[in-house]
Amino acid sequence: MKRYRHSRILALLESRAAAKAVELAELLDVSAGTIRRDLAELEKSGLLQRTHGGAFAANEGESGFTGRLCWNQEKKQAVGRAAAGMIDSGSVVFIDGGTSTEALVPFLASKNALTVITCGLNIAVALLRFPYISTIFLGGEVHVESRTVTGPIPAAQLDSFGMRFDAAVLTASGISAAHGATNRMLERLSLKRTVIRSSQKTILIVDSSKAGKVYLG
DSSP states (O other): OHHHHHHHHHHHHHHSSEEEHHHHHHHHTOOHHHHHHHHHHHHHTTSEEEETTEEEESSSTHHHHHHHHHTTHHHHHHHHHHHHTTOOTTOEEEEOOSHHHHTTGGGGTTOSSOEEEESBHHHHHHGGGOTTSEEEEOOSEEETTTTEEESHHHHHHHHHHTOOBSEEEEOOSEEETTTEEEOSOGGGHHHHHHHHHHBSOEEEOOOGGGBTOOOOO
């Protein structure tokens, strides 16, 4: 019976990026405690990753990104709300791609005359809900895992048009007292550095899972 439940859970996560524990319990007609134990065993085997209230597939790409959206949701919403409080109406703002910065977007709804420049596909799509926010999406090579455009093209666009920002909201893979903000992907660094030089104020938006971690660049 356990093997059947495990196979059903994994089959569902092959077709969808994430599933809620309550949904799995209803689907398999078992208790929430049984599902929690199943998810714990599957995570221990490296077959999925648990998050608060559910699980997502262990593989990267589409499932990995959607899973990160579910991970530490309350923390990301808290830092998103705090970052939005540092952005004034009428500002020109750069918003980095990522799941933490996506949590910021709903808190911009009350801002007036806002212009957002972004390299994040998910940020541009999220901003479609707020047509009164002027959105500029940079071009470049699409990186599937992070849903951002990377490489020299987006940084060159900023330089070419001499874009300046009142505020920039950036993400990082890790942050530490010794090394500051670091990133796994070197191809994203040139854009981040260009944005920092061109912005009056830079806001780093990360949740506590990034604290004490150090990466390549």
